[in-house]
Amino acid sequence: MNITWKDSFSQVVLDYSLRPKVSRENFSWNIAGNSQGEKPNILSELLWKNNMRVGADLQLGIKLKRKFTAEITYGFAKTRSGIVTDIDYSADNRKGITSNETYDSDMGNGETFNIKLGHNVHMQRKELDIYAVMQLQKNSYFLIDKMEKLSSTYNNRILGAGIGAIFFLPFSGSFDFNVLFQARMSQYNADANWNLRSDFAHPKSFEHDIPILEWDNEVRLNYRLTNFLKIGVFTGFSSYNNIGKGIDKLYYNDGHISFTRLNEVKSHSISAGMSVLYSVYFKN
Template sequence: MAVLRILVMGLLLQCWNIFPLCAQQNEIRLSTGYGNSNLHWSIAGNTEGKNPNILSELAWSRLRGAVWNAGLRYSFNRKWGLELEAGYHHITKGRVTDQDYAQDDRQDNYYNEQFNSQGKALTADAVLHYHVGNISGFQIRPFVGYTLQKQEALLLGDEERERDLHSSYKTTWMGAQAGVNATRAFNRLDLRIDLASGLLAYRAEALWNLIDKFAKPVSFRHYTEAYQLKGKLEVGYTLGERLRIMGYYRIAHADAWKGTDRAYYSDGSSIDTRLNWVTTTTTAFGAGLGYLF
């Protein structure tokens, strides 16, 4: 009996040391950090992807600024849980290149300009996960859910060129996602890895003041389907019983397949061409606080 009491006391002490992680699975968290994204798309001259195969392409680079995130992790029981997360990226700096071509394969480049850029982005994720067991000390939870990312990327002039320019390209990536979460506790320190992929609908809408004959406020729209890959690494440390500090790094990449570019003109007419591709990559890092309950 004495040996049994010693074993029980040892287990209770061990659980007390990791109490915030083993018994309190629920968390409300807030974080801030710094984000950077790139966005690139092109269209062809007609719906067959010819005349020429690349008529115009836009490339935004280093769209950067502060990010803020809020999230909730909630366990219904030992197996099932829910996670919600929303984020905002305030884009304060960036550059965009606008190029047009008269011949196939980017030949006869008759327009090539660079502009400043700013903008904003919103993200939202909701997933339901299931605890399947442990592998090498990691708690493994596959998940399924929904993801949404909206971004507004601007083309801004300066004092010397296109002073009153204020064109915008607004994107929406939305659809189903699935992935796996792996979490491991080392006493009060914890490590969390999230990997996910998704099949998304892609929609975009532009206000294009660069070309007078385009209609305003909607100059053209893009429609297609896409896929997304993303990952997140998070390291946390629990202070006391309720407070958790954490740092994170995340990356997301999405590619849209061939689709439709529909341009609207001021005379009321419209025309379709082929959207060749859209690709975007976003990275962010930061730190935050969590309240465990």
């Protein structure tokens, strides 16, 4: 049977989804001694390990049946535990350690705002949703030592756009299985307040700027309770790495500004959670 343009737009589905989840992230960055990436090639690096966050995603989607899809997602999360290591070097290739300190990182939060516009392809009982995406992500990280009154902050903002796909495979009655892939080219910006460094400016001690490539992967298993309600579980893996060199811009309290090379920023995180999806159908 041929589906006309009018038929496609006469069947509209609104999806409302809540996705509580837990995630664990390893995040790091490092800088060189000068803007040429020398003296030494790695001067300082920060490594946040096992940052556990608890949060949720709220999604609103619309499907113009057999044709087009759109989705808006807002996500938030709070950091519950983690550690951060701050290491300084005097020689190339991470040699000549001059400082190696580990602090708590059990504070912080994250926010994500995501917009997708896609085209839905039907293949018998299977579906493939190919889409364009734009995403803004904000994260705050801490270095905390209550005995030393250390409470330094590092806040990043990631804005980018890309493409993705979701493959929908129904099986075994009311169950369906989904696989998501997504890639984005993004710009990474950050600023920090190193509160115990009296020679640095406050509240902005330094800034970072670098291009990155982001990847998201997710698998989902859903169960349809009724025609309008689904519940499910999911797990995902997300990562990003820089795709070029960046700039570290350091502000001193006397007004002086210095520049050095930002060598690398990278993040790897895994997540797991459950979902509740409620659908509303409209037909002309």
